[in-house]
Amino acid sequence: MRILLIIALVFLSAFSQTQNTKKRIETNKNSLRSTEILSQQLNKKLDDLANDIINGEKELKNIAISILKTKEQILNLEGNATAANKELDNLNEQNKDLIRTQKQTEDNIIRIIAEDFSLDLILEDGGVDESDEAIVATSVLSKLNNVLKDDLKKMAKNYEQTSNLIKEKSNKIEQIEGRIKEHKRKQNELIALENNQKKAIANLKRDKEIYTKKLAKLQIQQDELRKTLEELAIIAKKEDEAQKKAAEQKSKKQQQASKDGDIKQLGSSYQTSSVKRYTGAKTIAPLDDFVVKQKFGNYVDPIYNIKIFNESVVLRSKTLDAKVKSVLNGKVVFAKQTQLLDKVIIIENDNGIHTIYAHLSQIAPTIKVGVRVQKGYIIGRVKDDLTFEVTQKNYHIDPLEMIAQK
Known part of the structure; x- marks a missing residue:
């Protein structure tokens, strides 16, 4: 017994380690994919990264529109979902009763057919006896046979009606179950859209952070290079105060001219x-x-x-x-x-x-x-x-x- 327990513990420990290893591998793969995507974004041109951001914002808007539409569809479906579930329960109960009735009808039809067949055999066997008692018996059996045949017709008609009702209610059940499935499908679709929205927001945030840093870095590096060129007297130092004021006035005019574009x-x-x-x-x-x-x-x-x-x-x-x-x-x-x-x-x-x-x-x-x-x-x-x-x-x-x- 101890040996079996030890083997079981070893097996469980090995299984646990395997599962943990699988999780670590999956985590490492996800981390590697994220690092590769980040590296790709960092190495992109400024205008390509800008296009990614613009496309990301469009995607985010489209997802938001899809989420709103899906929520509206869910609300409309939810309005019928409760009633549909109640109706489904009622129909299932009714169908159970109808199936029971159908089974009883089937049993009765079988019984009547058996009795009718027995009477037919008796009538055939007693055909040669022409005594008064035999004639009376034959007449009674004939009437009983006719009654059984009428009952059989009624039973067959009831059976057909019951079958049609079962079919009708089964179709209704199928339609209601379809609406309920559609409601659940829309709920799952909404969850998927919301998850995509979270990812899109995270990607957009990442790209904007990279883009902003690139813009800032571009200006800092350009200023650093300009400073080096000024120190080496390759280009003139920045303008004096008078030139600076003139440049500021020129800048204001340019900003006013580009006001429509808010540049x-x-x-x-x-x-x-x-x-x-x-x-x-x-x-x-x-x-x-x-x-x-x-x-x-x-x-x-x-x-x-x-x-x-x-x-x-x-x-x-x-x-x-x-x-x-x-x-x-x-x-x-x-x-x-x-x-x-x-x-x-x-x-x-x-x-x-x-x-x-x-x-x-x-x-x-x-x-x-x-x-x-x-x-x-x-x-x-x-x-x-x-x-x-x-x-x-x-x-x-x-x-x-x-x-x-x-």
Whole structure:
């Protein structure tokens, strides 16, 4: 007995451990899926993430409309549900009685058929006896036979009526059960919609948090890069008080002009950026294979209607740990790790042009301040996204105007 108890305990312990392991594996899988989704959202372009948010808000509205409709349908069904359940109980009871009556009728029909058959046999057997008693008996039996046949007809008619009633009530029961099932189905549908709504709200909240951080990070990084360029005297420092007032007045006019769209401006880069077109010959791109993740110029985000001026472009390499090349001949004037922009290289080129490479994962060992590099020289590596900026004598240039794209 003890051995059996020990075996049972061991089995239960092993089963419990297996179940716990399965739960842990499932939890880890769910956590991994959530991490993958979060990583995908973090790596998306700003405008793609904005589209996700817009689509998420539309989905949330559609779910809310579906929930309202489903609740209305449930209310309408609930109005009949109580009465339907009572009617169903009554019909089931009636059907039970009818089935009992039907069974009794069947038994009576069988009895009458048996008696009728017996009388027919007696009449056939007594046909040769022509005594008075036999004639009387035959007459009585004939009348009794006719009575039994009439009873049989009535019984058959009652049986048919009972069967029809059972069928009719069974159809009603089926219809009522269908309505009750529909009510339950709608309740389950509502639960599923509410669960989807919770998920959609959580996803939308996550995407908005990522998006807001990206917007803020974009401005902070841009300000940091501008500060570095000002310190190196590559671009002029921010305007003096008189220029600042003029810029503020200009900003007010622009804000008034865009009032209908309720467009706000983030940071100072929009007011202080001076832009000119690139007029030189096209040159090579800093990456061999890439897509443009963020374009140069004005960006009005569709979520908060904030207007940002992008002074750089972000190029996403199609290969990890990609080599970054100098797009022009020039001299390195800045090459070091920064707090916000990872590793940054700034190269002074001809005609007052400066090319800026930020968010590098590595700087080539040969790249030092004062070193001259040729076009195409490998200056470092980037993990995935390269921030690329071009200035010329206090003006910003769209880098995509300078580089040749495949």
